Amino acid sequence: MSGLCGWMGWQDQEHDRGMAARMAAPLARFDGSTLCPLQGGRAAAVIAGAGDTWQGNGLLVALWGHPTMLDAALAGPAVAQGVAAVLAAQYRNQPDPQRLCALLHGAFALALLDERTGTAILAIDRMGVHPLAWQLAGEALLFASSADALARHPLARTALDPQGIYDYVYFHMMPSPGTVYRDQQRLLPGHLLHYRQGRVETHPYWRMAFQEEGGRSFGELRNEFLAQLKYSVGAAAGGAKVGAFLSGGTDSSTIAGMLCEVRGTPADTYSIGFAAEGYDEMAYARIASRHFGTRHHEYYVTPDDVVQAIPHIAAVCDQPFGNASAVPAFYCAQMARQDGITRMLGGDGGDELFGGNERYAKQHVFARYERVPALLRKALLEPAVFHFPGGERVRLLRKAKSYIEQASVDMPARLETYNLLGRYGAAQVFTADFLAGVNVDAPLAGLADTYGRSAARSLINRMLALDLKITLADNDLPKVTKACELAGVEAAFPFLDDAMVAFSAGLTPQQKLNGTQLRWFFKAALKDFLPPEIIAKQKHGFGLPFGVWLQQHAPLQQLASDSLSDLKARGIVRGDFIDQLTGRHLQEHAGYHGTMVWVLMMLEQWFRSRPLRGA
Structure with a gap:
């Protein structure tokens, strides 16, 4: 590294x-x-x-x-x-x-x-x-x-x-x-x-400074954006033998296409697929590759690959890390390394700079409730919804109740409404002795502290500032850089060029989130550059079908079972919770509960890779 x-x-x-x-x-x-x-x-x-x-x-x-x-x-x-x-x-x-x-x-x-x-x-x-x-x-x-x-x-x-x-x-x-x-x-x-x-x-020594007033024409902004994008990709590529991750999303497709333009030759692009319904995005990667004329390389990750990679992913991370997408990122980078690639370009940062995450639109809808006068909310709307006779049997009222409950939670805690640990309950997951040394309110307090540091006036920019730290710096960047380190290649991120970051800060809130339309300016500026299928594509990413495979693949089941069994002995997680998680919970909803299996398994794998400190 x-x-x-x-x-x-x-x-x-x-x-x-x-x-x-x-x-x-x-x-x-x-x-x-x-x-x-x-x-x-x-x-x-x-x-x-x-x-x-x-x-x-x-x-x-x-x-x-x-x-x-x-x-x-x-x-x-x-x-x-x-x-x-x-x-x-x-x-x-x-x-x-x-x-x-x-x-x-x-x-x-x-x-x-x-x-x-x-x-x-x-x-x-x-x-x-x-x-x-x-x-x-x-x-x-x-x-x-x-x-x-x-x-x-x-x-x-x-x-x-x-x-x-x-x-x-x-x-x-x-x-x-x-x-x-x-x-x-x-x-x-x-x-x-x-x-x-x-x-x-x-x-x-630096803070993100959002300029929310705007005033520049779309044409002027578009020209500057495209010029900066070309410069950023060229600078990130440098003189290295370079390739690009290509998931088929807007960000990776943009970087791959611009790399072809900058180099004047077909770029080497790398994609990962999964033979699992609802998880494979290879079709979009192929669309982008054909559109830009890249030299495209594909690999389909198998459950056996996951079993083999898990101990190595845990070992390369100096902190416990539970983002399962590190596995496909590693196999992508490894494929590139075998081709002699020394640097991989990632599209990370596009969502957090230009407004591409689905939760931005969702929170925009919740924010509308805050604009309803308090007297009307408390005296009329909420009593009607929460106390309507037989309301639990009326689907529309159930949805209204859920909407009001979430909209009534202050930001940024509202972003964690569906937090997996919160849904289980800390006391159900952790042992009493372990919780005695923990402040269970600290995670939300940390989020609030980061959220409160932003001087942005708009909701979208405050969320972007939060995600630049929590989603990008703490999660996505370590995922890619550690996966690349394990494969022996360097990672670079053209969207994170300082000038590109400053450009994004100068866009108006509406140019990032136009109503509920995500990354409005980004897509409009690239309308003639990206394939229309990519522009219209719903966000997906390198999701790993771990929960699905866990039900079907015996070696993966054995690795997870052994890991969680050993984790029980550490006095951190309750043994009965682990039994319930790997039994009834996983059978009921493999995709949902498989996430917690992965998180706890990777914790134990991290301990194992550091026996002197983790025992």
Whole structure:
């Protein structure tokens, strides 16, 4: 995966020789990246053509990623000397962390260590493509791109955090800044950490600034969008042997088509199918491939593939991760790697920038209820619906009741109305001893905190800001980057180019969600570029038919059964819940309850891949 790791404020002659290499080993285990030990061996950057370093006179600058400098006075020197060297010179002239980080554009993780002043600056990019975990151990700062690397430092504390495990089961991933470890945190997207002589503070150096007034013509916006899209795809492709994920949705199709245009040759595109009714989207991928003339590669994932991939997916993730789509993403990337592809372009971010998720339209409908005068709601509508004689037998009234109940929940808690853990009930899932160390309200409080940070006035932009963190940075980006790491390829995301992000922020709310019409501007701007079938297609994605296969495939059943049986012994999940889940619940609705089987199975698989810390 490449990355960064190291420390500040700790010296031990007996241990620090070779410590950087030992920490860096997990970062290079899948792609054999080259290790660049720095600053007397006290920090390391693992570089596989995906980073830049500079050091001298007690100062170290290490960058992971391909950031650029848009400042005209710095762009030329950055190309000639390297971004890290220019950043070091800027730091010497004006050591302001916020200004320094704001100079960088693109996906990156930064570690700047100044031994003369005992100062360190850590930062990650605005969208959170490249993660960075950190821990304060006494007065020493430890950091790494992966918790697995950080844990190799002798000062690292790796006690598991029950709250982190609870949050994982709630969200099916680990929301940042938290981790599964009690004393470890991760930087939020667009945030920096400033360490000075044993003390740290974290704060944002960038925030999403929505400009909701509009005023520009559609034609002007369309021309700028297409030009920026072409630039973003070209920059993401770089000089690598590149391919593109192609699910057949609007985002992946757009990236694939633009890659053909940028390169002037047919792009290599990769798709995954499933031999399960209602899950296979290969037909749309083929439509997009024919339309753009790509060299298309297909693979149908089988239940045996899933059994084989599960332990490896768990092992490559430094936090418990329960998004089952990581499996098809891995087989897609593996297929590309076998063809010699070194970088894969993903369409991730399009939904969160341009308004493409179905819940945006749904919440728009719920928001209409908030505009009904309170007196009318409380005195007339709600009594009529909730107290109508025999109302439970009238379908229309049942739907009205459900609508009012959901619309009455404040945002963003309303987004979690159908949360799987919430439906089961925490006390039914977890043991009493485990829950004693957990705040069950913390997940919703975290959502509310993130939602409240946005200065956007419109509902759609507030939801987009939330999803840029929760759905994209915490879920979709780790899914793709870890799947690609496991396959030995690099991932890049053209929609997350900083200029593209800024362009999307300048669209009006109506241009993103026009009534209940999703991503209105995006589809209108690409009407003559994308096939009409793709424009009209309902969103689907790389959903894995795990619940269906779990009922039919004996090896998958055995793996799930063994995993959940071992999980019982950890004192986290109630044994009777596991029995009920794998028995009656799964028989009643395999697709619905199979999701929780997957989440708990992957938790146990993660424990198994880290026996010293997970036992």
